[in-house]
Amino acid sequence: MAHFDPNARPFSHKWLNERLAIDTLKRVLSTEYWIPKNINFLWAMGMVLAVTFGLLLLSGIFLLMYYIPDTKQAFDSVNYTIMQEVGFGWLWRHIHAVAASVVFLIIYIHMFTGIYYGSYKRGRELIWISGMLLFVTFSAEAFSGYMLPWGQMSYWAGMVITNLFSMGSLEWNWLVEWIRGDYVPGQAFLGRFFMLHVLLLPLVIIGLIIFHFGTLRIPHVNNQDGEEIDFEAEAEKWKAGKRKEAKVIPFNPVFLSKDVFVLGVYFIFFFYLVFYHYQFAMDPINFDPADPLKTPPHIYPEWYFLWSYEILRPFPKDPGLIAFGFAQVIFFFLPFLDRSPNVAPANRRRPFRCWFWLLLIDMVALTILGKLPPVGIYTTLGTIFAWLFIILWIALPFITKREKLVGGKK
Amino acid sequence: MKKMKELKVLAVVVFFTLITYWGVEPYAHSVMHKHVEGHDFKYPDLKPAPKGNPEKGKQLIATCTGCHSIESQGIKAPMDALAASKAYGVNPPDLSNAGALYDEKFLVDLMQNPNHATKVKKFAMPPSVGSAQDAADIAAYLKSIAPKEISNKEAFESACGRCHAMRYAKWTQLGEIPKTKPNIKTKQDPELMKFKLQVAEYQENLANYMGKLPPDLSTIIRARSKQYLETFVEDPQTQLPGTAMPRVGVTKEAYEKIEQYLEAVGDSSKPDRERIGPWVIGYFVIFTLLAYLWYKSNWRDIV
Numbered sequence: 001m002a003h004f005d006p007n008a009r010p011f012s013h014k015w016l017n018e019r020l021a022i023d024t025l026k027r028v029l030s031t032e033y034w035i036p037k038n039i040n041f042l043w044a045m046g047m048v049l050a051v052t053f054g055l056l057l058l059s060g061i062f063l064l065m066y067y068i069p070d071t072k073q074a075f076d077s078v079n080y081t082i083m084q085e086v087g088f089g090w091l092w093r094h095i096h097a098v099a100a101s102v103v104f105l106i107i108y109i110h111m112f113t114g115i116y117y118g119s120y121k122r123g124r125e126l127i128w129i130s131g132m133l134l135f136v137t138f139s140a141e142a143f144s145g146y147m148l149p150w151g152q153m154s155y156w157a158g159m160v161i162t163n164l165f166s167m168g169s170l171e172w173n174w175l176v177e178w179i180r181g182d183y184v185p186g187q188a189f190l191g192r193f194f195m196l197h198v199l200l201l202p203l204v205i206i207g208l209i210i211f212h213f214g215t216l217r218i219p220h221v222n223n224q225d226g227e228e229i230d231f232e233a234e235a236e237k238w239k240a241g242k243r244k245e246a247k248v249i250p251f252n253p254v255f256l257s258k259d260v261f262v263l264g265v266y267f268i269f270f271f272y273l274v275f276y277h278y279q280f281a282m283d284p285i286n287f288d289p290a291d292p293l294k295t296p297p298h299i300y301p302e303w304y305f306l307w308s309y310e311i312l313r314p315f316p317k318d319p320g321l322i323a324f325g326f327a328q329v330i331f332f333f334l335p336f337l338d339r340s341p342n343v344a345p346a347n348r349r350r351p352f353r354c355w356f357w358l359l360l361i362d363m364v365a366l367t368i369l370g371k372l373p374p375v376g377i378y379t380t381l382g383t384i385f386a387w388l389f390i391i392l393w394i395a396l397p398f399i400t401k402r403e404k405l406v407g408g409k410k
Numbered sequence: 411m412k413k414m415k416e417l418k419v420l421a422v423v424v425f426f427t428l429i430t431y432w433g434v435e436p437y438a439h440s441v442m443h444k445h446v447e448g449h450d451f452k453y454p455d456l457k458p459a460p461k462g463n464p465e466k467g468k469q470l471i472a473t474c475t476g477c478h479s480i481e482s483q484g485i486k487a488p489m490d491a492l493a494a495s496k497a498y499g500v501n502p503p504d505l506s507n508a509g510a511l512y513d514e515k516f517l518v519d520l521m522q523n524p525n526h527a528t529k530v531k532k533f534a535m536p537p538s539v540g541s542a543q544d545a546a547d548i549a550a551y552l553k554s555i556a557p558k559e560i561s562n563k564e565a566f567e568s569a570c571g572r573c574h575a576m577r578y579a580k581w582t583q584l585g586e587i588p589k590t591k592p593n594i595k596t597k598q599d600p601e602l603m604k605f606k607l608q609v610a611e612y613q614e615n616l617a618n619y620m621g622k623l624p625p626d627l628s629t630i631i632r633a634r635s636k637q638y639l640e641t642f643v644e645d646p647q648t649q650l651p652g653t654a655m656p657r658v659g660v661t662k663e664a665y666e667k668i669e670q671y672l673e674a675v676g677d678s679s680k681p682d683r684e685r686i687g688p689w690v691i692g693y694f695v696i697f698t699l700l701a702y703l704w705y706k707s708n709w710r711d712i713v
Contacts, residue, residue, distance in 0.1 A: 037712065040415065040416045041416055041420065042419060042423075076578075079628075079629050079632075080578050080628070083677075083679060084578070084678045084679060088682075089679075090679035090682065090683065091679075091682075091683075091686070109423060243711055243712045244711065244712055244713070246712075253704075253708055254708045254709065254712070257701070257704045257705040257707075257709070258705050258708075258709070260701045260704065260705070261698065261701040261702050261705040263701070264694060264697045264698030264699075264702070265698055267694040267697065267698070268691060268694045268695060271687075271690050271691050271694060272691060274690075275683055275686070275687030275690065275691070276687060280431070280434075280435050282632075284632060284633050284634060284635070287629045287632040288625075288629070288633045289629075298442050303430070303434045306434065360426065364426060364429055364433070367433065367434060368429075368430065368433030368437070370434075371433070371434045371438040372438055372441055373442060
């Protein structure tokens with residue numbers, strides 16, 4: 001039975017401590033949560049993502065006050081009520097749209113950081129898998145949100161993406177209709193994507209973020225050399241005042257101060273985009289109201305889906321869908337496809353080094369080609385890079401299996 | 411040494427980000443949309459007009475007023491807008507400010523050969539004036555009666571507003587939606603319903619004449635680039651070959667007024683955006699400087 005001092009003043013430090021163990025919480029979650037010292041600014045991307053998600057949530061709450069999920073009113077509730085009538089409505093919408101796009105840039109940087117430094121291995125497999133679950137849920141969140149303004153791109157992207165569920169030659173049109181709640185995207189479609197966007201998916205995302213943090217707790221954050229650190233011993237050094245010698249730093253305030261500095265730089269970039277350079281995140285075509293009788297000349301997804309879209313596109317219907325499905329799930333298996341025990345930056349792991357840079361270049365190329373019209377040379381290049389993507393992943397276990405052991409530290 | 415390494419990492423991140431951005435934005439759009447060169451609303455394909463005499467033009471104006479009104483001169487339209495749309499497909503414009511909105515060369519060509527001037531096969535106005543000199547005289551007369559100052563709104567309403575509605579400005583092809591009040595007992599607004607019925611009938615005539623209803627222009631300023639809008643209005647066929655939209659022959663000044671009006675209606679938060687942007691970014695520059703000092707004070711003695 002816990003001891004409660006009857007004389008403790010309500011809400012005093014002692015009173016709270018007895019009930020909530022705030023000292024322990026503070027110690028465990030912040031002042032004695034140990035982070036390796038040997039890191040660079042890429043280690044702040046997790047914090048940048050958390051804050052960007054916070055911005056999406058906050059701006060989303062304001063938008064939700066005026067948005068109307070009705071096919072006849074949605075477009076004007078966004079483009080007239082929110083953008084022009086409500087005080088600062090335009091600001092919240094620009095923040096929401098830009099953050100929805102930029103969050104994927106940071107997710108990709110975060111992912112490739114993990115791949116480069118081998119942060120998905122040796123006890124960190126669940127960090128990677130929970131991160132990939134977040135990526136998939138964020139993708140669904142982005143797609144459902146893109147439907148809501150009910151512009152031309154909302155409507156036609158919704159049409160094209162839900163069509164994928166007919167599963168090619170299986171012609172499962174019943175599944176497409178079941179998802180849409182109608183033969184074509186309409187009121188039922190908008191209503192359910194609205195629900196997904198503002199309730200179910202955000203709940204899942206919040207749960208997954210907590211899970212993602214949880215998976216990080218025991219294996220700890222990786223470092224620039226993939227060195228295996230004895231966190232307890234190093235923490236003792238820090239606590240003994242050997243700040244220079246210790247290989248770890250406390251999250252608060254040492255790591256946090258760097259995070260906040262990186263956040264500051266990020267915010268300058270972010271708000272520059274919000275005020276002056278938002279077209280990449282707010283496609284002009286979506287400022288035309290949805291018109292079921294008029295197909296836009298070019299239909300393309302938002303930039304962050306382009307690489308997987310381009311893996312679908314160059315192939316015939318059924319193989320394309322299979323390749324697309326492959327691209328959607330293969331990243332989940334990274335911790336098990338990489339057979340090397342080495343946890344080290346990619347540039348010290350040959351031939352994994354080549355694999356890493358090829359994958360990065362391949363995905364950038366697929367992204368660009370995914371937006372270009374599928375004609376002539378673009379189709380050829382698209383086919384080549386789509387195959388390269390598949391081959392890279394098939395080759396991964398073989399090339400990592402033969403990798404020589406490199407020391408944890410150089 | 412360590413600083414250099416972080417900058418190197420940053421350089422790699424920025425490099426790949428910029429390549430991707432360049433590929434999916436400027437490059438992809440340059441491939442998807444053909445580039446159309448504008449001519450600054452100079453209409454170089456039209457012949458220079460002879461010098462017109464407004465006095466003579468005034469004598470000839472009856473040629474026009476069979477269909478067109480000139481309200482500023484007290485000349486009424488022979489039919490109301492709805493009846494006119496039934497007869498011609500579209501309501502012929504009032505000519506009070508035509509001299510200020512349209513290019514002179516264009517007007518002269520239009521009066522002689524409307525299909526040539528507008529570049530569309532189907533145009534309600536028949537060839538009406540036999541000689542270039544007569545047409546130039548009428549154009550000179552229209553110019554002489556045109557008001558010195560035209561507002562952005564008037565420019566839009568006269569040049570675009572008989573075909574295009576603009577719901578964010580409460581504009582219909584029959585003019586502004588009247589301010590009516592619903593009956594307090596029935597909650598119904600018969601006056602508004604009558605107006606809406608007329609608009610619906612007008613739109614039906616217009617859609618039959620044009621092939622489809624011309625789009626509402628409320629958000630067009632954000633749905634198209636300025637370059638596209640400018641070259642499209644100057645000559646619709648360059649951007650949309652075969653479109654039923656006629657070349658309207660506005661002058662550069664008139665087009666600028668129209669564009670400003672489209673922006674005022676479709677992107678009214680632009681001035682706010684431009685006013686607030688520097689403050690927000692300035693705030694984060696100071697935030698970052700302070701954060702940097704905090705970071706340095708924490709990391710001073712540990713590496």
